Amino acid sequence: MKFDFTYYNPTKIYFGKTALEFLEPELQNYGENVLLVYGKAAIKKIGLYDSVIEILRSAKKNVVELGGIKPNPTYEQMMAGAKLVRDNAIDLILAVGGGSVIDCAKAISVSAYCDGDAWKKYWIDFEELSNKTVPVASILTMVGTGSEMNGGSVITKEEEWIKAGRVFPASVNPKFSILNPEYTFHVPKEQMVSGVFDVMSHLMEQYFSGDDDNTTDYVIEGIMKSLIHSTRIALKNPTDYEARSNMMWCATMALNTITGLSKEQDWEVHYIEHQIGAYTDCPHGIGLAIVSVPYYRSICEYGIDKFVRFAETIWNVEAAGKSKREIAEEGLDCLYRFIVEMGIPTSLRSIGATEEMLPAIADSCLLAGAYKKISREDILTILKSCF
Numbered sequence: 001m002k003f004d005f006t007y008y009n010p011t012k013i014y015f016g017k018t019a020l021e022f023l024e025p026e027l028q029n030y031g032e033n034v035l036l037v038y039g040k041a042a043i044k045k046i047g048l049y050d051s052v053i054e055i056l057r058s059a060k061k062n063v064v065e066l067g068g069i070k071p072n073p074t075y076e077q078m079m080a081g082a083k084l085v086r087d088n089a090i091d092l093i094l095a096v097g098g099g100s101v102i103d104c105a106k107a108i109s110v111s112a113y114c115d116g117d118a119w120k121k122y123w124i125d126f127e128e129l130s131n132k133t134v135p136v137a138s139i140l141t142m143v144g145t146g147s148e149m150n151g152g153s154v155i156t157k158e159e160e161w162i163k164a165g166r167v168f169p170a171s172v173n174p175k176f177s178i179l180n181p182e183y184t185f186h187v188p189k190e191q192m193v194s195g196v197f198d199v200m201s202h203l204m205e206q207y208f209s210g211d212d213d214n215t216t217d218y219v220i221e222g223i224m225k226s227l228i229h230s231t232r233i234a235l236k237n238p239t240d241y242e243a244r245s246n247m248m249w250c251a252t253m254a255l256n257t258i259t260g261l262s263k264e265q266d267w268e269v270h271y272i273e274h275q276i277g278a279y280t281d282c283p284h285g286i287g288l289a290i291v292s293v294p295y296y297r298s299i300c301e302y303g304i305d306k307f308v309r310f311a312e313t314i315w316n317v318e319a320a321g322k323s324k325r326e327i328a329e330e331g332l333d334c335l336y337r338f339i340v341e342m343g344i345p346t347s348l349r350s351i352g353a354t355e356e357m358l359p360a361i362a363d364s365c366l367l368a369g370a371y372k373k374i375s376r377e378d379i380l381t382i383l384k385s386c387f
Contacts, residue, residue, distance in 0.1 A: 031091025073104035081108035099145025144195030146255025148177035163278035194285030210370035266370035303371035
């Protein structure tokens with residue numbers, strides 16, 4: 001293992017068909033005022049909203065609601081939630097929904113009692129968390145971000161055309177998360193496959209990172225193979241409980257920091273997509289899928305052995321008679337075909353991007369990279385190649 005590490009994750013997971021039964025006992029550990037944060041109509045359509053409200057009332061909680069959280073949660077929604085926390089002396093923020101809802105709940109938690117501009121302090125300047133926070137818990141309804149078991153929070157400030165992510169200390173992680181795969185049955189196909197590719201991207205950005213052949217790589221490979229296998233089943237039968245269960249746990253494992261241990265990590269694809277999302281408001285995983293293959297083609301020669309391993313281990317590419325570059329490229333071809341198999345678009349034009357946006361996007365999403373230290377011009381070339 002290349003790097004020393006300390007691993008700590010305080011989130012308690014309740015997983016399975018009976019997981020909601022643990023909500024009321026957990027609520028007893030918190031005060032009487034609960035902020036219920038959720039998206040638009042989905043949790044009401046499947047009856048989950050009514051079930052949660054009934055449990056909250058049974059636990060004698062005072063409930064304040066913040067609904068309508070967007071798929072790319074905004075600064076305005078974060079600040080509205082922060083005001084509700086202060087005005088109602090909220091003791092627990094309960095997020096019911098997908099990763100965007102949970103991200104927003106964490107953003108509300110750290111912003112409510114922040115002295116100064118929380119956006120600038122935490123998402124732009126990346127200052128250390130220094131103020132009181134409010135405990136967060138979650139009930140997950142969509143697979144993808146892993147937000148149910150990490151400290152990550154991605155927020156969009158629309159008027160500045162910036163979508164920024166921040167990983168907070170483990171103290172901001174949800175205290176507990178309820179994961180019932182049945183709650184994902186209702187998710188439309190576009191959202192399902194967007195979530196799947198978000199998971200795939202989390203895994204690849206930790207896998208292709210310049211420090212190879214350690215235990216974590218084998219863990220990542222196992223999760224990738226499980227995710228691909230289960231996704232293909234769910235595409236044919238969206239209510240296959242076993243497939244949905246595996247996909248849900250793959251997503252949680254992919255970004256609860258276990259798959260990043262002793263890895264340098266390369267999050268350039270996410271940074272590029274964040275700015276694409278700021279300009280187009282596209283589903284996060286869709287943007288990732290469009291960018292990933294062109295990005296990895298541009299760097300694969302600098303980490304060729306790992307890309308060969310990816311091709312052979314994940315996609316069963318036959319190596320006989322082929323150069324390393326040919327094997328690596330075939331593996332990326334397989335990744336591209338998986339994207340198409342899921343019905344994900346493969347061009348920026350198809351999600352509403354314009355050529356005029358590309359230079360501005362390239363200006364605002366440069367990281368160090370891993371195998372290759374890329375430039376702003378490299379990013380612009382990648383964007384043009386997938387336009």
